Amino acid sequence: MSFRSILGIILFIALAVSFAFVVISITYLRGQLSALFPYELALEVDHQLQILLIGQAVALLVLGIVLMIAIFWIVGSLVAVPLRKLTAAMDLYTKDGTRAPIEGIQDAPLEIRSLAGSFDGLINRVDDSHKRDSEISRVKSDFISTAAHQFRTPLTGIRWALEALQKEQLTESQMALVTSAVDKSKDLVGIVGTLLDISAIESGKYKYVFVPVDTVSLVSKLVLDFAPLAQTNQVSLFFAHEQGTVIPDARADVERIKWVLNNLIENALTYTPVGGSVRVSIEAAEQRIFIRVKDTGIGITGEDRGNIFERFYRAPNAIAKQNKGNGLGLYIARTIATDHGGDLNFTPNTEGPGTTFTLSLPIA
Numbered sequence: 001m002s003f004r005s006i007l008g009i010i011l012f013i014a015l016a017v018s019f020a021f022v023v024i025s026i027t028y029l030r031g032q033l034s035a036l037f038p039y040e041l042a043l044e045v046d047h048q049l050q051i052l053l054i055g056q057a058v059a060l061l062v063l064g065i066v067l068m069i070a071i072f073w074i075v076g077s078l079v080a081v082p083l084r085k086l087t088a089a090m091d092l093y094t095k096d097g098t099r100a101p102i103e104g105i106q107d108a109p110l111e112i113r114s115l116a117g118s119f120d121g122l123i124n125r126v127d128d129s130h131k132r133d134s135e136i137s138r139v140k141s142d143f144i145s146t147a148a149h150q151f152r153t154p155l156t157g158i159r160w161a162l163e164a165l166q167k168e169q170l171t172e173s174q175m176a177l178v179t180s181a182v183d184k185s186k187d188l189v190g191i192v193g194t195l196l197d198i199s200a201i202e203s204g205k206y207k208y209v210f211v212p213v214d215t216v217s218l219v220s221k222l223v224l225d226f227a228p229l230a231q232t233n234q235v236s237l238f239f240a241h242e243q244g245t246v247i248p249d250a251r252a253d254v255e256r257i258k259w260v261l262n263n264l265i266e267n268a269l270t271y272t273p274v275g276g277s278v279r280v281s282i283e284a285a286e287q288r289i290f291i292r293v294k295d296t297g298i299g300i301t302g303e304d305r306g307n308i309f310e311r312f313y314r315a316p317n318a319i320a321k322q323n324k325g326n327g328l329g330l331y332i333a334r335t336i337a338t339d340h341g342g343d344l345n346f347t348p349n350t351e352g353p354g355t356t357f358t359l360s361l362p363i364a
């Protein structure tokens, strides 16, 4: 209920009570006086009292209307309008951070002006801490990016040197050591690449080239590429796609979406025990394409469900199954999905163990 309506109701009740009081007093007076006068005179007195009653009623009505107009005008211009302007400015700032000047409140009562002042002070504080956060985040991203660049060159050199060493005549145990060192240097180069991706995402430098993408041929190729890993892990991997089902092109950056799908399939194969399965499927609905990666693996439980898209988060059951991993893949993957105007989410399987990750992308 608005401020004006409340005042209107109070005024109406006050007038109604005054009117009732006048009616009761005059009726009582009529009763008393009619007993004091002879019949003829009593009629005349009664008539005069009726005129008085009507006069009082009209006077109260006129007074009420005048008071109502005056109060509505005063309350409206001094209180309701400035409060509405203040609320509109607050709503705008809450919605998208736009800071609009609150004009025309210099004549408002002191309390409203100080409320506007406090609001201004609050916004200044929020803006300041936002600027500070952005600055800290920029420095952090710059640091990660510089450190990762510094690491990349020597690491690539080490990797090449080790790969060259692999081609030399080595004893079996030397070869085993060098091969393990090559694998580790590849992992390190991968981690450095991920750190560079993170700093690019956080500094807004992650650029996309959106084109129409045939997700059916992209996914079938990726599933083929993962066949060796599936075999090593003894997990069956298949693309459930019926021949002839038409899936419209998605609007996507091929390399980035390939990266996301690689991550989802690799996770599914990694976190599914021997004998399990990973099923990839595609469905089109409501201007979107849904790519699902469903596994029969270890699943995501309890509080981990709210955390797995956080940077560096790895669930305890995942660490127990595979100690290699940095917990950055899903964070980057979801950022890429939302930057496409899509999304990345997961649901625990209902009919058995495991998880289904769903990547949605807009249709081209």
Ligand code: ADP
Binding pocket: 263, 267, 268, 271, 295, 297, 298, 299, 300, 308, 313, 314, 315, 316, 318, 319, 324, 325, 326, 327, 328, 329, 330, 331, 355
């Ligand atoms: P990483 O796999 O390197 O740990 P990710 O960011 O890709 O990093 O995944 C984050 C965490 O999400 C994993 O450590 C694991 O706890 C959980 N997770 C991801 N995919 C699966 C999956 N298919 N099944 C179970 N847990 C998963």
